[in-house]
Amino acid sequence: MPSGVRARVLPASQRRSLDDLAQDLDLSHGDTVSKRSAFWTMLTLSSVIAAGGVLTDSTATVIGAMIIAPLSTPIMGIALGSVQRRRTGSAKVVLLACALVIAIGAVFSTVLPGSYELLSNSQIASRTSPGIMDLVAALATGFAGAVALARRDVAAVLPGVAIAISLVPPLVVAGVCLGRLAGWLALGALVLFVSNLFALVFGGMVVFAALRHGGPAGREPGRPARRTYAAMTFLFAVVVVPLSANTALTLLLDTWTGRAKAAAEDWLADQPDASVTSVDAKSRTMYIQVRLPGDLPPVQGLLDRLDGQLPDGVPVVVDASRGRSIDAGRVGQ
Structure with a gap:
């Protein structure tokens, strides 16, 4: 990030310290038992809430689940760990969390009648056919979330970020669709989640690197490793190809x-x-x-x-x- 832009977006007087960010984003830092207990408890409850909201087609309930869900914490932890070039275990936490949320969605799908039409539910239909504009919006939201975390004076926008970038609801929808053996719909919901995950990690890496937080001794501070860039490039390709194809198909239809x-x-x-x-x-x-x-x-x-x-x-x-x-x-x- 150019120094002039960094000075305006992240003024030195409002930048948070490395310890503050690690305390908030790294579940292996500080009181790990309490952090992990809170994370898994709130993730489970938010998943149940989201599943109820999806199956009843209730936008208000789904929004409530978005605000409660803590899944963005380890995702931003991946970005911080990449910039610091250290392993935080956040990627493993995200994978386990995804499996849990999808499983809860699949369990809730068993209450649906056999004749239930998935696409008649607006909560499902809106999350199974993502387009390129979803990625654009997610990238802007990811940068907004990263800036809100990196500054002391704009933390109040974080609930809005949680609503704007949906994490738990797409995973619940994927679970519901898998439970109904609708594989293509589940894949669409997973693509939406992965695009949101990419946006958060990418925005976090750019913003946290701009903070010039250093890594371990002997390593270049503030720049992710080459393999991190390679992983992000691969993830971007995995996301942008189906999103572009679906956008083109939508325009054609x-x-x-x-x-x-x-x-x-x-x-x-x-x-x-x-x-x-x-x-x-x-x-x-x-x-x-x-x-x-x-x-x-x-x-x-x-x-x-x-x-x-x-x-x-x-x-x-x-x-x-x-x-x-x-x-x-x-x-x-």
Whole structure:
């Protein structure tokens, strides 16, 4: 970090000491028994709260779990240990914590009925399809959290950081999805968690290195080891590739749904008081919901209008407002 930026972002009068940071972020520093007891207790309780909030689709409950969850502590401990070039055991704690939270989510999934549709739950749907903007927001939040930890005068923003960068809820969602044998949805939730973990560690490494906290004697102070850079580069690739692919897919689906809606509106143009209420792409099928007082016009006219607008072979289902569902066929066939 350039010295001018460091002086403004981390004024010398407000920088916290190494001991202060280690006391807060390193579970192996100081009263380790009390620290670990508090960490595992609050992590378990926050996981249960998050699982309850996810299954009841309660945003307020999930936010409460975000504030209570202590998982960001060992994650930031990884960043501090990397800058100091010493092992703190934080990575092991994070891995065990992830396993615990996922297990709790899987256990809670057993209460769901067999016909439960996971994507009908907004808490699940919003955490199983992350995009590149989620990483951008996470990086900004990671820097905000690191600065709040490194300065004495802005610690009040930490609850906001806990809300902005979700850690426990994606792991709970991954557990719920695994419990329901929805592997791809679980993978999406895990990608979201890993992107948030990367953002916190990266932001912490940059900010803590700017504090010029030294490592053990004989080592260059304030700079992580080369293998740390290699690990972060690998983690970044693991995160950014699926996020970019999912973002591109989302944009493509938005384009296709827009074309399908325009074609459906043209198809119903001659029907009085008819309208297209929604168009959704689910499970490789285009669902077009319409509202009209009379009978539907021939669906072949819709397929003809969709030809060239959507890829050939895409199934089209028309849902009418009276509860009728018509399998219109496949585009281009």
